[in-house]
Amino acid sequence: MANHPITVLVIDDETHMRRLIGRMLQKAGFRVLEAGTGKQTFALLSQPENRPDVITCDISMPDMDGFEILEKIKADPELAGIPVIMLTAMGQVGDANRAKELGATDYITKPFSAIRFIEILRHHVKNLP
16 A cells, blocks of 8 residues: 555535545545545446545435445445445434444544544554455
């Protein structure tokens, strides 16, 4: 992974949030891919050249919620090893527990510290097998 920038797929239905997170990550040296729906997410992930090193995913989305996206990613042997960090305004303990049960690597609530967020992303990518 040292030969290329870490690629992050940011999944959020709110354009301004995707762009805000994307700019923050690009400034930190990450390559950023964006998807606003479940359909866009899986169209992007179906292309091997777009495989991210880590995924951030909102929970509240219109076509397919973040839990469904997470479940589909973890059910696909080609994608299951990608760390998925749920990034959401939903701070309920039940949601965090459900995300972990479905295979989420981490669960971060909005608003969040940009520095801490980037540290978490780097930590999870560094710990890949």
